[in-house]
Amino acid sequence: DTGVSQNPRHKITKRGQNVTFRCDPISEHNRLYWYRQTLGQGPEFLTYFQNEAQLEKSRLLSDRFSAERPKGSFSTLEIQRTEQGDSAMYLCASSLIIVVAANTEAFFGQGTRLTVV
């Protein structure tokens, strides 16, 4: 296992189109996060899964965004009717949560850079 893998690395789409990104976490990791990062900013939390359950969604995740992790392994993030403001780097991270404690490290993928034209 070489770490968290994200596909595609880059996506250019026309405004109004739908896009879907995929994240494959580190194989034994049960926690998966999605973040969004715009230029000059730190990553901003979007949502996370514990196994297949989506436990939290931020206010940044509008109705046009949906994320799934159907079998508790890979995850997809779909953006419907894309807008220019959706242009950003979308980052996925995974971690292993054994007990509900703060001793956890999150490892990131290389990200998917979305450009909406």
Added chain:
Amino acid sequence: GQQLNQSPQSMFIQEGEDVSMNCTSSSIFNTWLWYKQDPGEGPVLLIALYKAGELTSNGRLTAQFGITRKDSFLNISASIPSDVGIYFCAGLFTGNTPLVFGKGTRLSVIA
């Protein structure tokens, strides 16, 4: 909501110099993580801190978890050109809360 303030926002240093950057929070965190991000790549974990007062090293990097649990700092000794990048601090309150990131410190090393 929780916010992390990183300083400085950017630094220009000579190769070989030591670097220090810090991160402060309005809230308590129980874990501090430091990441480095190169252009077009995802953040790479450098150091993880789990206890107040903890001092941890990773090669030329040293990080400390502040006693108040509201701050952390990262030092880089004898900087080299490949240290160039953006350094992010991230705080975690519990295992059921997401990582909260600062806005980053952009480091430039002049050879």
